[in-house]
Amino acid sequence: MQETLDISSIMHDESRQGEAFTIKQVKSEKEGNRQFYIESYGCAMNFSDSEIIAAILIKEGFKATRHFMEADLILVNTCSIRENAEQRVRQRLTEFSKAKKQNPSAIIGVLGCMAERLKSKFLEEEKIVDIVLGPDAYRDLPVLVARAEDGQRSVNVLLSREETYADINPVRLNSNGITAFISIMRGCNNMCSFCVVPFTRGRERSRDPHSIVAEATDLFAKGYREVTLLGQNVDSYHWQPGWGGETYNFAKLLESVAKINPLLRVRFSTSHPKDITDEVLHTMAAHHNMCKHIHLPVQSGSSAVLKRMNRTYDREWYLERVETIRKLLPGCGITTDIITGFCGETDAEHSDTLSMMETVKYNMAYMFSYSERPGTPAAKNFKDDVPVALKAKRLSEIVDLQHQHQQELHSLEPGKVYEVLAEGISKRSKEHLFGRTSENKVIIFPRNEVQLGDYVYVQVKEFTSATLFGEIINLNSKSEINRQHK
Ligand code: SAH
Numbered sequence: 147m148q149e150t151l152d153i154s155s156i157m158h159d160e161s162r163q164g165e166a167f168t169i170k171q172v173k174s175e176k177e178g179n180r181q182f183y184i185e186s187y188g189c190a191m192n193f194s195d196s197e198i199i200a201a202i203l204i205k206e207g208f209k210a211t212r213h214f215m216e217a218d219l220i221l222v223n224t225c226s227i228r229e230n231a232e233q234r235v236r237q238r239l240t241e242f243s244k245a246k247k248q249n250p251s252a253i254i255g256v257l258g259c260m261a262e263r264l265k266s267k268f269l270e271e272e273k274i275v276d277i278v279l280g281p282d283a284y285r286d287l288p289v290l291v292a293r294a295e296d297g298q299r300s301v302n303v304l305l306s307r308e309e310t311y312a313d314i315n316p317v318r319l320n321s322n323g324i325t326a327f328i329s330i331m332r333g334c335n336n337m338c339s340f341c342v343v344p345f346t347r348g349r350e351r352s353r354d355p356h357s358i359v360a361e362a363t364d365l366f367a368k369g370y371r372e373v374t375l376l377g378q379n380v381d382s383y384h385w386q387p388g389w390g391g392e393t394y395n396f397a398k399l400l401e402s403v404a405k406i407n408p409l410l411r412v413r414f415s416t417s418h419p420k421d422i423t424d425e426v427l428h429t430m431a432a433h434h435n436m437c438k439h440i441h442l443p444v445q446s447g448s449s450a451v452l453k454r455m456n457r458t459y460d461r462e463w464y465l466e467r468v469e470t471i472r473k474l475l476p477g478c479g480i481t482t483d484i485i486t487g488f489c490g491e492t493d494a495e496h497s498d499t500l501s502m503m504e505t506v507k508y509n510m511a512y513m514f515s516y517s518e519r520p521g522t523p524a525a526k527n528f529k530d531d532v533p534v535a536l537k538a539k540r541l542s543e544i545v546d547l548q549h550q551h552q553q554e555l556h557s558l559e560p561g562k563v564y565e566v567l568a569e570g571i572s573k574r575s576k577e578h579l580f581g582r583t584s585e586n587k588v589i590i591f592p593r594n595e596v597q598l599g600d601y602v603y604v605q606v607k608e609f610t611s612a613t614l615f616g617e618i619i620n621l622n623s624k625s626e627i628n629r630q631h632k
């Protein structure tokens with residue numbers, strides 16, 4: 147209604163008719179050619195969210211660009227997990243301000259966890275930012291972009307109890323066409339005392355399993371051969387339909403995805419040691435295409451530290467879970483996250499983490515120094531009292547030990563044969579491909595006539611602490627595997 151009135155008033159003014167036409171034409175031409183650039187930080191969930199954001203923008207007529215200097219809309223999907231993750235984003239914003247100087251109509255948006263944590267404070271602190279949008283508000287992006295085009299800076303950081311973006315088909319960014327992430331739930335109901343995620347991502351909610359299976363089925367039809375199901379705590383996945391119908395727990399969801407096709411590998415992350423069930427382990431054992439790898443963040447090997455962290459398990463519980471995994475899934479890869487220098491951590495407690503590592507011998511670990519996050523229970527209740535230098539010393543001890551373990555574990559690998567999914571071309575040489583074993587070990591092998599997305603048998607020949615190198619043992623193995631799966 148408003149628009150009709152505007153047009154008719156312009157039409158009465160002969161002198162402006164042409165101008166109105168030109169403005170309209172220029173705007174619609176620009177709308178069709180607007181380009182967005184998106185950069186993502188943080189966890190896989192954030193990268194997966196960027197694919198939803200891309201889908202929303204492409205529906206609005208935007209095209210993606212890999213160069214921020216030529217973008218009309220520059221977005222940064224941020225992470226708040228540690229202080230340095232936030233600092234990196236601030237530095238990036240100073241780079242983006244160069245693009246804005248060159249093209250003053252460029253719009254800059256901050257999305258994700260840092261947007262949620264800082265809310266409108268962001269607009270005060272960073273003058274170049276036009277849009278601040280939290281993780282549950284991405285559907286509102288086109289509205290905020292329109293406002294920014296009219297010169298208004300705005301914020302939407304409303305968290306939702308329902309939003310899962312289940313109906314949005316993500317646009318795969320930087321994809322190899324073989325492996326993809328699928329978000330199965332959002333938020334987190336745990337309250338690990340060090341962690342900012344419950345504040346930035348809100349309450350936990352699970353996505354409709356039918357939409358998850360449909361997305362995985364569609365990916366398989368497009369040639370993808372591996373999906374990773376994502377959530378902060380996948381074991382608490384729970385789908386309760388509003389009216390009748392079946393409920394789904396995580397084991398049931400896994401089974402439904404594993405049954406799509408034996409040639410579609412299924413991975414998931416992250417498992418919480420308190421919630422991972424034997425039912426999930428049995429489901430993994432029952433399906434060849436369920437990858438035998440569990441990322442099981444321990445955080446600390448000391449029960450007293452775990453209590454302060456509010457992880458709700460202790461050292462014995464964790465070790466029992468590892469033992470059960472090893473019993474039900476022999477050879478399963480186990481990886482972890484470790485935080486060192488948490489509030490009040492003593493030398494003895496730090497040694498407990500080292501001895502936990504000795505006992506489990508992780509295949510890989512992400513290791514961090516504790517970084518206090520404002521507003522978290524740890525920030526409120528404990529003192530961040532381990533000196534920076536001591537945190538660094540303990541971290542380097544942990545890193546060294548992990549390195550040593552990986553070297554030891556890899557020294558047992560030569561001669562072993564693995565089924566490997568070819569995922570990409572090796573960075574070192576075009577004549578080599580890289581892929582992963584079911585246990586998530588990265589292996590590099592000669593390309594020969596293998597295509598990306600093929601399964602091949604590779605025999606390990608050499609190793610470093612991070613990577614295995616091998617030879618394809620039988621070029622016909624590709625079809626053998628295909629037959630075996632049928
Ligand atoms: N949901 C996952 C972890 C998400 S965050 C889980 O429960 O395991 C990824 C990792 O970042 C955590 O496992 C933890 O090791 C680390 N992390 C989280 N908050 C941190 C903080 N304040 N300082 C240092 N590391 C932190």
Ligand code: SF4
Pocket residue numbers: 334335336337338341342343344378379418
């Ligand atoms: Fe953070 Fe704990 Fe939730 Fe993981 S489970 S996201 S560490 S609160």
Ligand code: F3S
Pocket residue numbers: 187188189190191192224225226227258259342343346347
């Ligand atoms: Fe970071 Fe948010 Fe993920 S804080 S780790 S991007 S959930």
